[in-house]
Amino acid sequence: MIEVEGLTVRFGGVTPIDGMTVSFQEGTCGLIGPNGAGKTTFFNVLSGFVKPATGTVSAFGENLLKLADYRRARWGLRRTFQTEQAIAKLTVFENVALIHEHSHSDRRARRADVEDALSFVGLDAFERSAVGTLGTGPRRFVEIARAVVGQPKVVLLDEPAAGLPDEQTQHLAGLIREIPERYGALVILVDHDMSLVSACCQTTAVLDFGKLIAAGPTAEVLHNEHVIRAYLGTEDEL
Amino acid sequence: MPARGVRRGVDSGAARARSVSPETVVRAILIGGALAFVLFALPVLLSTYWIKVLTAVAIFAVVALGLNVLFGRAGLVSLGQIALLAVGGWIAARFLFLTSLPFPVVLLLAGLLTAAVGTLLGLPALRLSGLHLALITLMFAGVVAIVVPTTNFPNGGSGVLGHTESSLGSLAIRRPSIAHSDEAYFRYTVIVAALMFLLALAHVSAKAGRAWSAIRHSEPAALAAGVNITLYKLYAFTLASFMTGVAGGLYAGNVGKLYSYQFSGARTIDSVSLMAVVLMGGIFSLWGAVVAAVLQQLLPALLNDWFAFFRENPDFLFVIFGVGLLQVLVTAPEGLVTQFPRDMRNLGRLIIKPFRRRSGAAKGPP
Numbered sequence: 001m002i003e004v005e006g007l008t009v010r011f012g013g014v015t016p017i018d019g020m021t022v023s024f025q026e027g028t029c030g031l032i033g034p035n036g037a038g039k040t041t042f043f044n045v046l047s048g049f050v051k052p053a054t055g056t057v058s059a060f061g062e063n064l065l066k067l068a069d070y071r072r073a074r075w076g077l078r079r080t081f082q083t084e085q086a087i088a089k090l091t092v093f094e095n096v097a098l099i100h101e102h103s104h105s106d107r108r109a110r111r112a113d114v115e116d117a118l119s120f121v122g123l124d125a126f127e128r129s130a131v132g133t134l135g136t137g138p139r140r141f142v143e144i145a146r147a148v149v150g151q152p153k154v155v156l157l158d159e160p161a162a163g164l165p166d167e168q169t170q171h172l173a174g175l176i177r178e179i180p181e182r183y184g185a186l187v188i189l190v191d192h193d194m195s196l197v198s199a200c201c202q203t204t205a206v207l208d209f210g211k212l213i214a215a216g217p218t219a220e221v222l223h224n225e226h227v228i229r230a231y232l233g234t235e236d237e238l
Numbered sequence: 239m240p241a242r243g244v245r246r247g248v249d250s251g252a253a254r255a256r257s258v259s260p261e262t263v264v265r266a267i268l269i270g271g272a273l274a275f276v277l278f279a280l281p282v283l284l285s286t287y288w289i290k291v292l293t294a295v296a297i298f299a300v301v302a303l304g305l306n307v308l309f310g311r312a313g314l315v316s317l318g319q320i321a322l323l324a325v326g327g328w329i330a331a332r333f334l335f336l337t338s339l340p341f342p343v344v345l346l347l348a349g350l351l352t353a354a355v356g357t358l359l360g361l362p363a364l365r366l367s368g369l370h371l372a373l374i375t376l377m378f379a380g381v382v383a384i385v386v387p388t389t390n391f392p393n394g395g396s397g398v399l400g401h402t403e404s405s406l407g408s409l410a411i412r413r414p415s416i417a418h419s420d421e422a423y424f425r426y427t428v429i430v431a432a433l434m435f436l437l438a439l440a441h442v443s444a445k446a447g448r449a450w451s452a453i454r455h456s457e458p459a460a461l462a463a464g465v466n467i468t469l470y471k472l473y474a475f476t477l478a479s480f481m482t483g484v485a486g487g488l489y490a491g492n493v494g495k496l497y498s499y500q501f502s503g504a505r506t507i508d509s510v511s512l513m514a515v516v517l518m519g520g521i522f523s524l525w526g527a528v529v530a531a532v533l534q535q536l537l538p539a540l541l542n543d544w545f546a547f548f549r550e551n552p553d554f555l556f557v558i559f560g561v562g563l564l565q566v567l568v569t570a571p572e573g574l575v576t577q578f579p580r581d582m583r584n585l586g587r588l589i590i591k592p593f594r595r596r597s598g599a600a601k602g603p604p
Contacts, residue, residue, distance in 0.1 A: 047458075047461070047462050048461070049458055049461070069461045070461050070464050070465060070466045070467065071464075072464075073461070073462060073463055073464030074464045077462075078462075079462050081458075081459060081462075085455065085456055085459035085462075087451050087452055087455045088455070089451050089454075089455075089522070090448060090451050094448055094451075097448065098448045098449070098451075098452055098463055098465075099463050099464065101445045101448065101449075102449070102463060102464030102465055102466075103464060146463070
């Protein structure tokens with residue numbers, strides 16, 4: 001469970017996140033909002049790339065903001081990026097093993113854990129291929145394997161379906177739904193694809209201009225009038 | 239999911255990953271054969287002069303290897319590698335005159351102490367990269383170029399610096415007891431260089447190499463993967479400097495006498511040209527370091543031998559390096575180590591083509 005209290009981020013005169021208080025309980029949670037709503041900035045706060053002006057983030061009882069950035073991955077925070085970041089020069093296996101090596105996981109279990117993650121995403125036949133020789137789709141799935149290997153506690157997925165054709169998006173949705181049970185991690189999914197969010201997330205939070213405007217069961221949130229207005233860009237009287 | 243479609247034999251895939259592939263065996267045999275040729279045939283075939291040139295090639299292959307790892311793997315630029323070579327040479331020379339420690343121990347000490355200096359040089363890399371880091375490391379080379387003429391190199395004198403001006407009777411830097419002759423020292427150098435390549439291989443194919451790849455690819459992504467960027471950047475400098483320090487010790491033994499003019503301010507250009515040849519050789523394969531050393535040490539010796547023009551204008555080498563670097567950067571960023579075999583294959587195909595067409599026509603139906 002992640003509890004966010006009064007989180008504010010300022011870049012000069014811009015406030016990409018403004019007094020955000022929200023909790024992500026369990027399973028797969030959606031985080032949506034129009035462009036520039038502060039979703040990626042929120043992920044960057046969790047990753048330690050952005051220092052918030054105020055606020056606290058507690059994840060499974062751990063004060064996340066106190067941990068050094070690289071230690072958060074060791075603690076169990078995993079993430080993917082909007083532009084996939086699988087390393088082209090390394091093989092699929094090495095890409096995933098890299099994460100395992102820098103986690104607290106048992107090194108004797110490395111091969112088994114990496115192979116488990118690769119078979120989970122369906123890339124086990126490609127473990128010796130250099131990532132540079134793969135297309136966009138498989139690279140996205142390498143990132144998912146990287147996100148689930150080595151006892152993850154929290155998995156942040158930043159538009160994981162970007163650039164994927166429909167049938168691969170469906171495969172991806174199945175994987176995302178399976179992560180909490182199979183790996184015991186809390187998943188937060190940011191995506192513009194509402195069908196992916198509704199297919200994967202029991203609960204969803206909505207950000208608009210850095211403010212939380214709705215949170216709750218996904219179906220209810222998507223029918224919330226503030227959310228519809230935020231997406232349609234209508235004048236909001238709030 | 240495309241991967242599902244071609245998913246076959248999960249178990250055989252896992253088994254393949256664990257066993258040694260036939261290519262690896264063939265490659266190991268080829269490398270072993272080449273090494274045996276270099277160690278046993280070359281000293282018999284070549285004159286002492288060329289053996290000394292090839293000893294220098296082996297030494298600079300180690301220096302180039304350090305930069306190859308630093309830049310090719312971790313993405314960190316350094317234009318101060320020749321200055322670190324001078325530091326390694328100084329340390330080795332000092333210990334060789336001061337103590338009767340065995341040569342390999344002195345090489346190790348030179349490597350470790352140079353690694354300490356190089357790690358300090360790496361500190362700016364935690365904040366800087368690219369051009370700024372290049373300039374800072376070049377300035378370090380400049381500092382060494384100022385210090386070296388003042389301290390000079392040990393030549394059997396007393397005191398901390400170990401240098402005496404009454405150099406008429408000064409001793410040559412000693413070589414290992416098993417490798418006094420130039421031929422034996424050549425073999426010794428090649429073996430130490432091979433060990434350095436194994437050391438580099440052990441790093442780039444392991445956790446450190448993967449961490450460096452992650453850093454080179456994207457620092458935020460490396461942090462998100464749990465890579466301690468500070469530690470691994472410094473470690474890249476430590477490893478590269480260790481190798482360069484060992485090379486410095488080998489260099490001291492090879493030349494017998496180190497002179498400050500070899501590392502004077504005017505020679506800081508060597509650190510820059512090293513970067514050029516390392517890029518030309520290829521930074522994504524360790525073999526690129528061998529090509530780099532051949533370009534920097536053997537090529538000028540051959541040109542000197544062949545052309546009087548080159549003997550009178552040794553700096554013409556930079557024109558060749560400039561054109562060569564431009565050629566590589568534009569047409570083959572992976573370097574000569576990949577480009578040359580590929581071009582040779584293409585040339586072979588081009589030569590064979592007309593013959594094949596003729597035989598194909600002969601076989602064709604009437």
